[in-house]
Amino acid sequence: xxxxxxxxxxxxxxxxxxxxxxxxxxxxxxxxxxxxxxxxxxxxxxxxxxxxxxxxxxxxxxxxxxxxxxxxxxxxxxxxxxxxxxxxxxxxxxxxxxxxxxxxxxxxxxxxxxxxxxxxxxxxxxxxxxxxxxxxxxxxxxxxxxxxxxxxxxxxxxxxxxxxxxxxxxxxxxxxxxxxxxxxxxxxxxxxxxxxxxxxxxxxxxxxxxxxxxxxxxxxxxxxxxxxxxxxxxxxxxxxxxxxxxxxxxxxxxxxxxxxxxxxxxxxxxxxxxxxxxxxxxxxxxxxxxxxxxxxxxxxxxxxxxxxxxxxxxxxxxxxxxxxxxxxxx
Amino acid sequence: xxxxxxxxxxxxxxxxxxxxxxxxxxxxxxxxxxxxxxxxxxxxxxxxxxxxxxxxxxxxxxxxxxxxxxxxxxxxxxxxxxxxxxxxxxxxxxxxxxxxxxxxxxxxxxxxxxxxxxxxxxxxxxxxxxxxxxxxxxxxxxxxxxxxxxxxxxxxxxxxxxxxxxxxxxxxxxxxxxxxxxxxxxxxxxxxxxxxxxxxxxxxxxxxxxxxxxxxxxxxxxxxxxxxxxxxxxxxxxxxxxxxxxxxxxxxxxxxxxxxxxxxxxxxxxxxxxxxxxxxxxxxxxxxxxxxxxxxxxxxxxxxxxxxxxxxxxxxxxxxxxxxxxxxxxxxxxxxxxxxxxxxxxxxxxx
Ligand SMILES: Nc1ncnc2c1ncn2[C@@H]1O[C@H](COP(=O)(O)OP(=O)(O)OP(=O)(O)O)[C@@H](O)[C@H]1O
Ligand code: SF4
Ligand SMILES: [Mg+2]
Numbered sequence: 001x002x003x004x005x006x007x008x009x010x011x012x013x014x015x016x017x018x019x020x021x022x023x024x025x026x027x028x029x030x031x032x033x034x035x036x037x038x039x040x041x042x043x044x045x046x047x048x049x050x051x052x053x054x055x056x057x058x059x060x061x062x063x064x065x066x067x068x069x070x071x072x073x074x075x076x077x078x079x080x081x082x083x084x085x086x087x088x089x090x091x092x093x094x095x096x097x098x099x100x101x102x103x104x105x106x107x108x109x110x111x112x113x114x115x116x117x118x119x120x121x122x123x124x125x126x127x128x129x130x131x132x133x134x135x136x137x138x139x140x141x142x143x144x145x146x147x148x149x150x151x152x153x154x155x156x157x158x159x160x161x162x163x164x165x166x167x168x169x170x171x172x173x174x175x176x177x178x179x180x181x182x183x184x185x186x187x188x189x190x191x192x193x194x195x196x197x198x199x200x201x202x203x204x205x206x207x208x209x210x211x212x213x214x215x216x217x218x219x220x221x222x223x224x225x226x227x228x229x230x231x232x233x234x235x236x237x238x239x240x241x242x243x244x245x246x247x248x249x250x251x252x253x254x255x256x257x258x259x260x261x262x263x264x265x266x267x268x269x270x271x272x273x274x275x276x277x278x279x280x281x282x283x284x285x286x287x288x289x290x291x292x293x294x295x296x297x298x299x300x301x302x303x304x305x306x307x308x309x310x311x312x313x314x315x316x317x318x319x320x321x322x323x324x325x326x327x328x329x330x
Numbered sequence: 331x332x333x334x335x336x337x338x339x340x341x342x343x344x345x346x347x348x349x350x351x352x353x354x355x356x357x358x359x360x361x362x363x364x365x366x367x368x369x370x371x372x373x374x375x376x377x378x379x380x381x382x383x384x385x386x387x388x389x390x391x392x393x394x395x396x397x398x399x400x401x402x403x404x405x406x407x408x409x410x411x412x413x414x415x416x417x418x419x420x421x422x423x424x425x426x427x428x429x430x431x432x433x434x435x436x437x438x439x440x441x442x443x444x445x446x447x448x449x450x451x452x453x454x455x456x457x458x459x460x461x462x463x464x465x466x467x468x469x470x471x472x473x474x475x476x477x478x479x480x481x482x483x484x485x486x487x488x489x490x491x492x493x494x495x496x497x498x499x500x501x502x503x504x505x506x507x508x509x510x511x512x513x514x515x516x517x518x519x520x521x522x523x524x525x526x527x528x529x530x531x532x533x534x535x536x537x538x539x540x541x542x543x544x545x546x547x548x549x550x551x552x553x554x555x556x557x558x559x560x561x562x563x564x565x566x567x568x569x570x571x572x573x574x575x576x577x578x579x580x581x582x583x584x585x586x587x588x589x590x591x592x593x594x595x596x597x598x599x600x601x602x603x604x605x606x607x608x609x610x611x612x613x614x615x616x617x618x619x620x621x622x623x624x625x626x627x628x629x630x631x632x633x634x635x636x637x638x639x640x641x642x643x644x645x646x647x648x649x650x651x652x653x654x655x656x657x658x659x660x661x662x663x664x665x666x667x668x669x670x671x672x673x674x675x676x677x678x679x680x681x
Binding site: 226227228230231232233234235236237238239246249250323324325 | 491
């Protein structure tokens with residue numbers, strides 16, 4: 001097990017390194033002059049050149065990458081030779097000249113919103129999806145099964161922005177059941193936090209809930225036909241034990257992998273949900289950074305979110321190895 | 331433990347007119363129809379037949395493993411004076427793994443991949459008697475030794491995937507025997523194993539049977555392994571029993587054309603390669619659309635010897651041709667014996 005963990009961690013570090021190369025060169029080699037994007041309409045060639053130098057875009061690309069990497073590790077200082085140098089502390093993901101702020105600061109400011117959005121939606125879809133999926137499987141072929149599968153089908157076919165707009169229109173505007181979302185930290189005002197987040201959670205969770213209902217049901221039904229479940233019955237175990245300890249234990253384990261990856265992939269869905277509900281999260285930040293062509297910020301967000309997915313992947317695999325003894329020794 | 335309306339000398343296990351049918355979208359699957367069998371205590375009965383002939387369904391019916399919500403089960407199964415069909419779920423559960431135990435075809439998939447083999451065995455113990463964990467483990471270890479697992483004290487903490495197929499089947503056997511069952515059903519226990527391991531497992535079952543005095547039902551599709559292990563043989567085809575005899579009689583004087591076909595397709599060491607194996611032509615019938623007459627008729631080379639298309643239209647009954655020897659075939663007994671001796675002579679390499 002220890003060797004497996006070490007191997008996986010080493011692989012992950014390697015992958016993260018490759019990721020920095022890919023992201024850095026992808027965005028740096030993009031057509032367009034990054035220095036030109038740093039100043040507005042009243043831009044003189046002098047200012048552009050000065051900015052180019054300040055940002056380090058006048059350096060050879062490999063030097064730029066080197067500085068980027070060393071910035072990540074030890075921090076860096078932009079335009080050290082000028083009277084007003086900009087210090088970017090380690091881990092320096094870059095500096096947004098559009099917003100005059102370190103990229104990391106911008107990301108850490110936006111991250112909690114997305115974190116709570118994703119976490120709430122995750123809890124919602126896992127608990128609803130898996131419990132309804134099990135419920136359907138235990139009632140295979142009868143009306144509860146059909147009902148759950150029907151709900152799942154509806155959940156599948158409704159686009160999340162449509163659900164979001166309908167919810168805003170009825171629940172907030174027409175019925176006034178909830179105030180319009182205004183994000184606060186759950187530690188500052190838990191009640192307003194819940195009021196704000198409940199609709200975004202629903203919107204973000206609907207598709208995955210529908211998906212997990214179906215996935216869980218099929219997974220559990222499949223395990224009911226496994227030979228080892230028949231063995232458990234043949235031993236004379238009570239049906240409860242057969243279902244929970246033998247069938248569900250094996251049937252739900254693969255969901256760990258799926259859930260981990262889907263949680264990471266949720267960052268994509270968060271973009272739409274954050275836009276609909278004007279939540280100041282990573283998704284909204286990513287959208288505006290693209291609209292403003294804020295290259296350092298785009299690079300930073302891409303890097304951070306990809307790194308989250310890679311780490312999530314590792315966590316999921318290690319978790320899986322803990323649950324499934326067959327992986328442990330492979 | 332006999333009920334008033336049963337004579338005391340009834341067999342240990344008696345199945346009467348057992349039928350199991352599964353309603354499916356494609357139609358009613360008649361997996362087992364009118365199966366009657368009996369086994370005396372301490373003996374071994376082999377049930378032989380091709381894939382789909384209803385062997386496993388029969389076994390599962392005895393174990394009470396057929397889900398009555400998805401299948402229609404009719405008939406009677408008397409085990410030691412107790413009727414099993416219609417028994418409440420909790421009483422069946424108490425029998426399973428206690429008085430009646432079962433081992434399955436594929437030891438790879440029959441053990442739970444997530445639990446240590448020792449824990450899976452102690453779980454079987456605890457399902458039937460309460461016992462301290464330490465004592466249960468000691469019993470499990472003893473049984474693992476008894477079924478011939480080397481270094482059992484270490485293997486007991488292994489997961490199934492760390493064991494070879496043969497070792498896993500030994501674990502399955504240990505688990506089945508752990509509560510001293512009186513009836514052991516082995517559903518193709520060696521089909522998934524290497525040939526050399528097959529013989530070891532069969533030997534193990536035979537020796538344990540002798541030691542514990544267990545009654546055994548050995549299910550197989552290979553008549554070749556039956557001779558050494560079974561006292562009696564029941565041949566199944568298309569969900570019904572087509573011939574029953576003691577093992578010696580079945581090999582020496584088989585009468586049902588299907589049994590002849592099975593015998594002809596046994597690969598044998600003592601047979602010249604030139605004496606070709608003759609697999610039975612054609613495929614087993616669909617259990618949804620069984621032939622209206624003899625279920626074996628479409629594949630039978632002798633059906634035209636029966637006058638008036640009787641084989642096509644009339645279901646033959648399972649009738650006694652000699653004491654303890656039952657055959658389901660329209661052919662006159664004399665003719666069946668002639669045919670059979672002819673085939674056996676060819677198989678023996680004679681003229
Ligand atoms: N749950 C079920 N639903 C529908 N049909 C079933 C079910 N279980 C078994 N059958 C059918 O019943 C028939 C007999 O199956 P059974 O498993 O008893 O065959 P078998 O003789 O054990 O064959 P094998 O050698 O392949 O194990 C088959 O046609 C099978 O498809
Ligand atoms: S009854 Fe007819 S078809 Fe069936 S086995 Fe006998 S001869 Fe063949
Ligand atoms: Mg079978």
